[in-house]
Amino acid sequence: MYVVTSEEMRKIDAYAIQKIGLPSLVLMENAGRGAAKAAVSGEQAEIRRWAVLVGKGNNGGDGVAASRHLMEWGFSPTIIYVDNPDSFQGEAAIQRDIAAAFGVPSVIYEEGEVNWADYDGIVDALLGTGSSGAPRKKYASLIIEANESVLPITAMDIPSGLDPDTGQVHTPCIQAERTAALAYTKRGLEQYPGLKQAGEVSICSIGIMADLASEHDVRTFRTDAAMLEKRFGIYHGEPAREADSNKGTYGHVLTAAGTRLMAGAGLMSATASLRIGAGLVTWAVPERVLDNVVGRQPEIMLTAFADEGTGDWSAVKASDVVNVIENKQAAVLGPGMGRWKKDRDWLEKIWKTSSCPLVIDADGLNILSETNFSLWKKRSAPVILTPHPGEMARLCGCSVKEVQQDRIGIARQFAEKNGVVVVLKGARTVTAAPDGSVSINTTGNPKMATGGAGDVLTGVIAGLLAQGFEAESAAVYGVYLHGLAGDEAAQKRSRSRAVAAGDIIDEL
Ligand SMILES: NC(=O)C1=CN([C@@H]2O[C@H](COP(=O)(O)OP(=O)(O)OC[C@H]3O[C@@H](n4cnc5c(N)ncnc54)[C@H](O)[C@@H]3O)[C@@H](O)[C@H]2O)[C@@H](O)CC1
Numbered sequence: 001m002y003v004v005t006s007e008e009m010r011k012i013d014a015y016a017i018q019k020i021g022l023p024s025l026v027l028m029e030n031a032g033r034g035a036a037k038a039a040v041s042g043e044q045a046e047i048r049r050w051a052v053l054v055g056k057g058n059n060g061g062d063g064v065a066a067s068r069h070l071m072e073w074g075f076s077p078t079i080i081y082v083d084n085p086d087s088f089q090g091e092a093a094i095q096r097d098i099a100a101a102f103g104v105p106s107v108i109y110e111e112g113e114v115n116w117a118d119y120d121g122i123v124d125a126l127l128g129t130g131s132s133g134a135p136r137k138k139y140a141s142l143i144i145e146a147n148e149s150v151l152p153i154t155a156m157d158i159p160s161g162l163d164p165d166t167g168q169v170h171t172p173c174i175q176a177e178r179t180a181a182l183a184y185t186k187r188g189l190e191q192y193p194g195l196k197q198a199g200e201v202s203i204c205s206i207g208i209m210a211d212l213a214s215e216h217d218v219r220t221f222r223t224d225a226a227m228l229e230k231r232f233g234i235y236h237g238e239p240a241r242e243a244d245s246n247k248g249t250y251g252h253v254l255t256a257a258g259t260r261l262m263a264g265a266g267l268m269s270a271t272a273s274l275r276i277g278a279g280l281v282t283w284a285v286p287e288r289v290l291d292n293v294v295g296r297q298p299e300i301m302l303t304a305f306a307d308e309g310t311g312d313w314s315a316v317k318a319s320d321v322v323n324v325i326e327n328k329q330a331a332v333l334g335p336g337m338g339r340w341k342k343d344r345d346w347l348e349k350i351w352k353t354s355s356c357p358l359v360i361d362a363d364g365l366n367i368l369s370e371t372n373f374s375l376w377k378k379r380s381a382p383v384i385l386t387p388h389p390g391e392m393a394r395l396c397g398c399s400v401k402e403v404q405q406d407r408i409g410i411a412r413q414f415a416e417k418n419g420v421v422v423v424l425k426g427a428r429t430v431t432a433a434p435d436g437s438v439s440i441n442t443t444g445n446p447k448m449a450t451g452g453a454g455d456v457l458t459g460v461i462a463g464l465l466a467q468g469f470e471a472e473s474a475a476v477y478g479v480y481l482h483g484l485a486g487d488e489a490a491q492k493r494s495r496s497r498a499v500a501a502g503d504i505i506d507e508l
C-alpha cells in the first residue's frame with residue numbers, strides 16, 4: 001500500500017484533475033460520501049446526531065459534503081463552521097451552498113457555546129493535508145472542546161492537529177476513533193505518535209487510481225501481503241521449498257556474535273537463521289568461548305577463532321573472520337561482540353576485503369557510528385544495518401528525539417547517502433533502501449520489547465539473504481515475519497506481559 005506526503009498528494013490530485021479530467025468537485029463529493037460511510041459503518045451505525053466540524057479549506061469542503069450525505073441517509077447532522085463560511089472559496093463554497101439548499105442545519109462556532117449533549121458523534125473536517133503547525137485560535141479551542149466531549153470522532157483524511165508528513169502531534173490534536181484517509185494513507189497516519197491519534201485507519205477511495213502514486217514516484221509503502229507480492233514477488237504463506245532441493249539450495253549463514261557473558265546473542269541469532277530456513281548455519285566465537293556454547297543448539301555448526309586465550313573479539317584477527325565468511329551467503333556481525341581499541345580498523349578490513357552480504361547490529365553499529373564509513377570503499381555485496389533509535393541517533397550524530405520525530409526521513413537519508421539498507425527498529429519498523437524506497441512494517445507488538453528480540457531479527461534477515469532474497473526484500477520480509485512470529489507468540493501467551501526472544505524463534 002502506498003503512503004504519501006501532503007506534497008505528493010497535492011501533485012497526484014492536480015494530475016487527476018488536470019490530466020485525467022476528474023473535476024475537483026467530483027473528488028470532494030466522493031471524499032465526503034466515503035468518509036460519511038466510514039463514520040456510520042459497523043457499530044457506529046446507531047449514531048444519529050452528528051456534529052460535523054468544518055474548517056475553511058478543502059478538508060472542510062469534504063466535511064460539508066459528508067454532512068449532506070449523512071442527512072440523505074436519515075442521520076441528523078449539524079455543520080459547525082469554525083469561521084464564517086462566507087469566506088469559503090472554490091469547491092468548498094459550492095458544497096456550502098448545496099448543503100444550505102439541501103437544508104443541512106449549520107452554526108458558526110463560538111467558544112463554549114456548543115452544547116455537546118446535543119450530539120452522539122463527531123466528524124472532524126477542520127484541517128487536512130493543507131494544515132501547517134499547531135491549530136490556531138478557534139481551531140484549537142474547537143478541537144479541545146471536541147476531545148473533552150468524549151464523543152466518538154471520525155477524522156476526515158487526518159485528525160486535525162496531526163502533522164500529515166511526520167506523525168508528530170501538535171497541541172491540541174483531535175483524538176479520533178476512526179480516520180477515513182482519502183485516496184491514500186498518509187505518512188503521519190503510519191508512524192507514532194500520530195497513529196495513536198488516528199484510531200482505526202481506513203482508506204477511502206475517491207476516484208484516484210492507486211497506481212497513480214507509482215507514476216508520481218511515491219516510494220514509501222506499508223508492508224502487507226499485497227505489497228510484498230507486487231514489489232518483491234513474495235507470495236507470503238506459500239510453501240517456499242522446491243521438491244528437488246537440498247540444504248545447499250538454501251544457503252549458509254555465518255553468525256559472528258557473542259562472548260562468554262553475551263553468548264545468548266549469537267545463539268538466538270543463529271537459531272533464528274536456522275528456523276527461517278537457511279540450509280546451514282555456523283556460529284563463530286572466540287576460541288575460549290567455545291566450550292561454553294558447545295551443544296547449545298545441535299543443528300548449528302560451530303567454529304572458533306584464535307583469541308590469544310582471552311575469549312574476546314579484540315584478539316580475533318579480521319582476516320580470520322574474512323576467511324570464514326568468504327564462501328557464505330550471509331554473515332551477521334556485532335551482537336554481543338563488545339568494543340575494543342582498534343575495532344574500527346577491524347571492521348573496516350572485513351567490510352573492504354570480504355564479498356559476503358553483511359547484517360550488522362549492536363556493537364557492530366556502535367563501531368560504525370565512530371567512523372566515517374561512507375568514505376570506505378563501496379562494497380559490491382549488500383550491507384543491512386539494524387539500528388534501534390539510539391543506535392540510529394549515534395550513526396547520524398543527532399538525538400534520539402530527532403530520529404523519532406522523522407523516522408522515515410532519517411532512515412531514507414542515511415540509506416541513500418551510505419548505500420546501505422537501514423532497518424530502523426521500534427513500533428512500525430522502517431526499512432529504507434539505497435534507492436530511497438521505504439517500507440513501514442505493520443506486524444509486531446509491544447510484548448516483543450525484550451532483550452534478544454533484535455538478535456532474532458538479525459538471524460531472520462541473514463537467513464533470508466542466504467536463501468537468495470536480495471537485500472531490501474530480505475530486510476522488509478524479515479521484519480514482517482519477525483513481527484508476525486511475535487504476534488503469534490503474544491497470542492499464545494495472551495496472559496503474559498511480554499514474549500521472550502526464544503518465544504519469537506519458536507513461532508518462526
Ligand atoms: N483536489 C484536492 O486537492 C482534494 C483535496 N481534498 C481535501 O483537501 C484537504 C486539503 O485541503 P487544503 O489544501 O485546502 O487544506 P486544509 O483544508 O487541510 O486546510 C487549509 C486551511 O486551513 C488553514 N490552516 C492551515 N494550518 C492551520 C492551522 N495550523 N491552524 C488553523 N488554520 C490553519 C489554512 O489557512 C487554509 O485555509 C485534504 O486533506 C482533503 O481532505 C479532497 O477534497 C479531495 C480532493
Ligand SMILES: [K+]
Pocket residue numbers: 059124125126127128155156157158159160
Ligand atoms: K481532519
